[in-house]
Amino acid sequence: MSIASFAADAPRPAPTSLGCPFSDILQLTEASSVVSRGISAGGAWSLRFPRPGKLKFFALARGQCWVREEGRKKGLVLDEGDVMLLSGRRGFVIADGPDTPAKDAHRVLAARPEPIVELGDGDRSECVVLSGMVSLHPSSGPLLTEVLPPRIHVRAVSPRAASLRWIVEQILHEQRSAVPGAAAASAQLAQLLFIQLLRAHLASAGTLPSGWLRAISDDRLTPALRLIHGDPQRSWTVAELAKAAGMSRTSFAVRFKAAAGAAPLSYLTSWRMHLARRSLRESDTPIAEIAAAVGYTSESAFSTAFKRVAGSSPRSYRVSNGHKSI
Structure with missing residues (x-):
């Protein structure tokens, strides 16, 4: 099976908010x-x-x-x-x-x-x-x-x-x-x-501190954020996100980091990890399937990224939150 067909068949995090970052975060925080x-x-x-x-x-x-x-x-x-x-x-x-x-x-x-x-x-x-x-x-x-x-x-x-x-x-x-x-x-x-x-x-509130709340209040960045939240599995490029925002790649990258406090692809990784944490806490979905659902083509690549962000492996995180390792 090719990587493309595997990714197409993998379960996706359900974007019930149709890519609305504000709604997504309210839903994620329960x-x-x-x-x-x-x-x-x-x-x-x-x-x-x-x-x-x-x-x-x-x-x-x-x-x-x-x-x-x-x-x-x-x-x-x-x-x-x-x-x-x-x-x-x-x-x-x-x-x-x-x-x-x-x-x-x-x-x-x-x-x-x-x-x-x-x-x-x-x-x-x-x-x-x-x-x-x-x-x-x-x-x-x-x-x-x-x-x-x-x-x-x-x-x-x-x-x-x-x-x-x-x-x-x-x-x-x-x-x-x-x-x-x-x-x-x-x-x-x-x-x-x-x-x-x-x-x-x-x-x-005027000028908000850097973070997702400031980013979603920026109308110029909203189209790019909707793409990220609507399809976190996709391997977005800065050029694609900048095009959606109607900005040059450089201008977009500078504006996004100033607003969100993170570069566009770092924000994407962070959002993927939030979705992965929820899946690990609340489901028994195999880790390989969670990895594919948040855009990783291998479990090992996902585990490395997850440990870098969360400080523990996906299996350890799952066990510490009351689920058996799968």
């Missing part, structure tokens, strides 16, 4: 959003949360509140319509203001099973806050968390705020209703809220 609790408060109230260890989001549907992360001297005021995403690396306080003593959130909320908890000693419709978390796969999650800032604050005056506010209102409607599927609908809406938050960050 980003999963959930609404954890709503707060309807008035008067004096303050809750202290421990470090969540996950991405944490807040959406202010009504009124105003104050948020401060541990280790930071100053807090931030959230106004009606604002949405915030925290990295989850620090504990935080959310309150009516900086002067109210904070109570342990877990103790306060543990005895309150209702989806929207009423707090405070005043009009409890003054402030309505929706909160939730985004879970990521422990192995691939850093692909996302390492390119995000400690916090993202989308203000109500932002061009993207209208769509976020609509989603928040729909989640609140689901949370307050007793219709079948309310929890499932809330989770789907929370996922959409997370995606819109990231889009708002891309649209308003």
